[in-house]
Amino acid sequence: MKKLNIVFTALVALLLFLVSLNTFNKNYSVNQSVFKAEKLVNGDTHQLNTMISTHVLDVDIKELKNRIVEFYEGNEYEGFISHVTINENMEKSASVYAYFDHTDDLFQFHTIPSEDNIKFKSRTENRTITNVIGQANAILIDYLDSDYYEYRDDYDRQFMNILPLNHLLSSDDSKLYNTQISIYLYVDENNIEQARKDLTQDLLIPLGVISEGTVETSEFILDSTQVSTDSLTKLSLFGDKSIESIFQMPNSLLIISAITALLVNVYVIVSQVKEIYVRRVHGNSEGLIFYRINSKQFYANFAVFILTFVILWIIHVHSFRPLAIVFIKQLCLIIALYGLLMVLVAGFLFAYFHLRNSIVYLKKQHSMSSLFITSTVIKVIGVTIVTITLALSLNTWNQNKEAVKVIENDPTYLKSVGLQGVTQAIYPQLDGEMFTKIQKWEAKYREDIEKFIVSQSLSFIDMDYYAAQVSYSDEAPIYPFGLTNLTHVENYPMTQNSSMTNFSDHEENFIIIPEKSQDSFENEGIQIDGFENSPTYFVDSTFTQFSNYVGHHNHYVDPVLYVIVDDYSVVNEFYNSLRKVINNNTEGEAFQKELLRFNRDVAQIPKLNSQDVYAQVNDKEQQSKVSFYILLATTLFIVSLFSYLMSYSFIESRKKDLSTKYFHGHSVIKRYGWLFITQALSILTIIVFIQVYNGSLDYWELDYLSVKSNSLRMIMVMLITIDVIVSSVVINTFHTKNVASILKGEGN
Numbered sequence: 001m002k003k004l005n006i007v008f009t010a011l012v013a014l015l016l017f018l019v020s021l022n023t024f025n026k027n028y029s030v031n032q033s034v035f036k037a038e039k040l041v042n043g044d045t046h047q048l049n050t051m052i053s054t055h056v057l058d059v060d061i062k063e064l065k066n067r068i069v070e071f072y073e074g075n076e077y078e079g080f081i082s083h084v085t086i087n088e089n090m091e092k093s094a095s096v097y098a099y100f101d102h103t104d105d106l107f108q109f110h111t112i113p114s115e116d117n118i119k120f121k122s123r124t125e126n127r128t129i130t131n132v133i134g135q136a137n138a139i140l141i142d143y144l145d146s147d148y149y150e151y152r153d154d155y156d157r158q159f160m161n162i163l164p165l166n167h168l169l170s171s172d173d174s175k176l177y178n179t180q181i182s183i184y185l186y187v188d189e190n191n192i193e194q195a196r197k198d199l200t201q202d203l204l205i206p207l208g209v210i211s212e213g214t215v216e217t218s219e220f221i222l223d224s225t226q227v228s229t230d231s232l233t234k235l236s237l238f239g240d241k242s243i244e245s246i247f248q249m250p251n252s253l254l255i256i257s258a259i260t261a262l263l264v265n266v267y268v269i270v271s272q273v274k275e276i277y278v279r280r281v282h283g284n285s286e287g288l289i290f291y292r293i294n295s296k297q298f299y300a301n302f303a304v305f306i307l308t309f310v311i312l313w314i315i316h317v318h319s320f321r322p323l324a325i326v327f328i329k330q331l332c333l334i335i336a337l338y339g340l341l342m343v344l345v346a347g348f349l350f351a352y353f354h355l356r357n358s359i360v361y362l363k364k365q366h367s368m369s370s371l372f373i374t375s376t377v378i379k380v381i382g383v384t385i386v387t388i389t390l391a392l393s394l395n396t397w398n399q400n401k402e403a404v405k406v407i408e409n410d411p412t413y414l415k416s417v418g419l420q421g422v423t424q425a426i427y428p429q430l431d432g433e434m435f436t437k438i439q440k441w442e443a444k445y446r447e448d449i450e451k452f453i454v455s456q457s458l459s460f461i462d463m464d465y466y467a468a469q470v471s472y473s474d475e476a477p478i479y480p481f482g483l484t485n486l487t488h489v490e491n492y493p494m495t496q497n498s499s500m501t502n503f504s505d506h507e508e509n510f511i512i513i514p515e516k517s518q519d520s521f522e523n524e525g526i527q528i529d530g531f532e533n534s535p536t537y538f539v540d541s542t543f544t545q546f547s548n549y550v551g552h553h554n555h556y557v558d559p560v561l562y563v564i565v566d567d568y569s570v571v572n573e574f575y576n577s578l579r580k581v582i583n584n585n586t587e588g589e590a591f592q593k594e595l596l597r598f599n600r601d602v603a604q605i606p607k608l609n610s611q612d613v614y615a616q617v618n619d620k621e622q623q624s625k626v627s628f629y630i631l632l633a634t635t636l637f638i639v640s641l642f643s644y645l646m647s648y649s650f651i652e653s654r655k656k657d658l659s660t661k662y663f664h665g666h667s668v669i670k671r672y673g674w675l676f677i678t679q680a681l682s683i684l685t686i687i688v689f690i691q692v693y694n695g696s697l698d699y700w701e702l703d704y705l706s707v708k709s710n711s712l713r714m715i716m717v718m719l720i721t722i723d724v725i726v727s728s729v730v731i732n733t734f735h736t737k738n739v740a741s742i743l744k745g746e747g748n
Contacts, residue, residue, distance in 0.1 A: 005268050008261035009301045013308035016334060021316060024327055025144055035080065035098075035106055036186055040225055046192055048185040049224040050199065054176055055445075055603065056437040058208055061173040068183070069165055071203045072099045073121075077195060079185040081168070083176065084604070095175070099165040103129070120164045129162040142323045144316075178603045184224075196221045211433055259378050260641060262345065265301070267371055267645075269294055269349050290350050298342060305338055372649035379642035380682050383719070384689045390635045391690075391711040393628045400621035406546045406555045407614050412491045412581045413546060416459070417591075418608035419578040448602045450568045453578065456594060459488035460564065461545060462577040463556055478524060479517040481560040482545060483571065489563055491581065492543040501539055506565055511536045514558040521560060530570030531562050579610075636722070643679070643723050647730040650675045655734070659742040662735065672731060679723045687716060 039045040057064065068081060080098040100106055100120045118139070119125045131141045141160065183203075187195045199221055204210050210220060272293045279289045309331055317324050407413050453460060463482040486506065494501050494512070503510070511534050513521050518538055546555045564570065571577075582588045599605060650672075651658060661671045669676070694706045707715075 005261070005264045005297065006300060006304055008264055009304045010308050012258050012261050013305045014312065017309055017312040017331070020330060020334065021144065021312075021327075024330065028144065028323075035100075035184075039186075044188065045186050045225075046189055046223055047225045048187065048192065048195055048199070048221055050183050050204070050221045052181045052183065052204075052207065052209055053179075053438075054181065055178050056434065056441045061176045064176065064207065065168050065171070065173075067203060067207060068181075069169060071199070072165055075198050075202065077185045077187065077198075079183070080162075080165075081181055081183050083179050083181045084606075094161070095171070096160070096162045097165045097168045098162050118164065122164065123166045125164040125166065128164070128167070129160075131160050135161075142321060144323055144327055174600065177600055192223065209434060259382050260638065263371075263375060263378055263645065265342070265345065266349065266374075267649075268297055269346060287350070290346075294346060298346065301342065302339060306335060309335065372646065372653050375642065375645040375649050376678055376682055379646060380685050380689070383639055383642060383682075384686050384693075386631075386635050386638055387686065387715045387719075388690060388693060388707055390628075390631050391707040391715065392705065393624070393631050394711055395705075395708065397621070397624040397628045400617065400624045403546065403555055403617050404614075404621050406544050407610075407617060409544070410546060412459070412579075413610055414614060415583060416579040416581045416610050418576070418610060418613075419458070419574075419580070419595075420576055420606045420608055445603055448598070449574055452594075452598055452602075453485070453487075453568070453574075454566075456580060456591060457487050458485075459491065459579040459581060460485040460568075460571075460574070460577055461488050461579070462571070463545065463559070478520045478526060479560050480556040480558070481526060481562065482556065483528065483562050483564070485564045485568075488579075489561065494539045494542060496537075496539050498540065501537070503537070503563070506563075509534045509565055509567060509570070510563050512542060512561040512563060513538050514541045514560065515539070516541075516558060517560050526560075528562050528570065530567065534562075636718070639719060639722050640726055643726040644730060646679065646682075647675065647727045650678075651730065651734050655738065655742055658734070659739045662739055663743060668731075672727075675727065679727070683716065683719045683723070686719065687712065690715070 034040065036045055036047075040047060052064075054061070054064065059067075071077075072079065078100050080096055080100075082094060082096045084094055098106075098120045103117050103120075118127050118129065126137050128135065128138045129141060130138045131143070132138075133140070183199070185195050185199065200210070204220075205212055313328070313331070317327065320328075452458070461482055461484045463480075486503065489503055489512070503512070509531055511531060513536055515538065521536070541558050542561055544555055544557045545559060562570075580591055582591060595605070595607065658671050690707050690712060697705055
């Protein structure tokens with residue numbers, strides 16, 4: 001048990017470090033995305049925000065840039081502007097132009113060395129701050145993990161480029177065509193109204209964004225302090241406060257390991273009590289005896305805990321940079337809390353045994369009943385958590401496998417590029433001339449995007465209607481459905497009674513219904529505006545549609561299809577719903593040219609390479625596979641250990657009685673019946689807890705957060721098998737090695 005105690009101490013230290021490192025990095029990244037976070041949280045500073053849409057401005061881009069820079073320089077307000085740009089590959093990125101006195105209070109942590117303090121207000125400053133490698137005159141943002149820039153997955157990284165405001169003047173004018181500009185000011189509470197007035201009079205009215213007196217400044221220039229501070233996450237162990245975080249790796253494993261380590265540590269101390277009482281009877285100091293007997297194990301555990309932290313720090317951080325010092329302080333706090341917990345546990349046990357009569361204790365057989373009961377309770381709690389985690393890990397792996405399969409079986413997806421759509425600035429309570437401009441722009445954009453869809457033969461598929469119904473409903477939707485166009489449907493051959501169907505000659509909107517949804521559609525079909533009188537066609541099946549924009553539901557099998565032929569008036573928006581199938585390089589080059597023209601003349605629409613999406617999904621599938629097998633091995637180990645503790649503590653609590661019954665030929669059931677009943681009840685309780693967990697989920701969570709029936713059967717078989725095997729081994733070991741000595745009076 002002492003060796004097992006050391007092993008679990010190292011495991012707990014390992015998991016604590018990895019969880020702390022992961023959470024620190026995640027929270028740090030969130031905090032880095034909010035400037036002056038510390039002052040915003042403390043209430044010393046307020047953040048004002050408004051938006052300008054260049055889609056509808058009458059001024060040219062050069063004048064716009066000059067007016068923005070002149071506003072900041074003329075009023076000496078600290079702040080920044082940001083806007084989304086489209087690079088030469090039609091991919092989206094963000095640019096931030098800052099105007100601050102110092103970098104010291106820009107971030108929550110002082111990650112920029114004082115000698116690299118950027119003069120954001122200088123017209124001659126050419127240095128930038130970034131987390132993108134390879135930029136000239138750039139200071140890389142510090143990250144705790146030393147491998148951040150070498151191995152970090154680009155899909156997970158939130159790119160950040162912070163430039164001095166003067167860089168806006170020399171930026172490419174085309175980057176500001178048809179985009180939104182967010183303007184931020186940082187002021188103290190007493191200057192909020194003055195700042196709103198200055199921003200309105202000196203920038204927004206001259207640009208024609210609003211007319212004087214048409215809107216209250218408080219409705220247009222928002223105090224977004226609360227929005228920003230709500231996104232900040234305190235540096236804590238788990239970070240995510242939702243209940244689901246308990247069932248995520250490695251959080252769940254850490255919880256179980258910590259509970260197990262505590263249980264084993266208690267057992268090690270309890271097993272020494274008899275020796276302490278014997279020495280106390282002989283006149284020795286009880287406290288000194290307790291210390292001498294348990295101090296070696298205490299120091300060994302503490303040393304292993306610290307050594308594990310040191311080794312992992314060398315592997316992952318290996319530096320004393322300012323950010324590393326912040327993390328080291330957090331590690332020191334964890335070490336101190338661990339040491340304090342060990343002292344409290346030892347102190348509680350010492351006090352408990354100190355109050356007991358040593359003579360009475362020594363005359364009686366030392367019972368392990370309390371440890372048996374405790375190990376049973378902890379087994380139920382711990383195994384419930386770890387098995388739910390295992391089941392959710394299997395769900396994730398299966399979903400990722402299915403997503404990979406759907407993409408690979410799709411005849412067009414890997415040959416296509418997705419268009420992410422355009423978003424237009426929202427002006428609250430706006431009226432007058434600008435409101436009219438926005439209405440005209442939206443009508444013109446609508447006309448242009450529909451022409452672009454037709455001229456470029458774009459596929460349109462929108463599952464948002466169905467996704468919204470799943471997300472906001474407590475009951476199962478009638479059937480999966482989506483809004484699509486004829487171009488997309490023609491890419492997927494469909495059959496009716498095993499004969500090929502052809503929809504290419506249709507001239508009006510229609511509905512395609514797979515056989516499995518026929519009855520549901522006829523009885524209570526979902527009506528979409530514009531399809532009330534549309535003809536319906538039944539097919540054997542439609543197709544499985546992959547979508548990377550609908551949260552956890554990343555594919556839909558056999559959806560009912562509401563097909564648009566020419567009239568797109570039924571579509572609310574075209575965001576993340578357009579794809580272009582490219583069959584050869586010539587088509588690709590021609591489409592790139594047309595998309596470039598559309599971005600320049602109408603609106604900026606970034607594209608999403610389907611090959612990149614497939615690579616991401618494939619990587620996630622491999623990662624989830626590895627995670628599942630690691631968790632499976634860990635679960636088997638944890639469950640086996642709890643089963644061993646139950647069997648061992650049961651035998652220890654009544655070993656003399658069991659030996660006597662064995663000698664008199666009592667059956668295994670009579671000797672160990674209570675152990676078997678307790679094991680069966682613990683498994684039943686675990687299953688009940690899992691069902692209660694499933695019952696607490698909303699419908700839309702069931703697909704990815706529930707323990708499926710197959711997983712539940714697997715868990716039952718695993719628990720029963722492990723209990724049978726481990727109990728048999730422990731019982732057989734007791735019979736062969738301990739019974740004889742106990743009957744002789746040597747094993748009391």
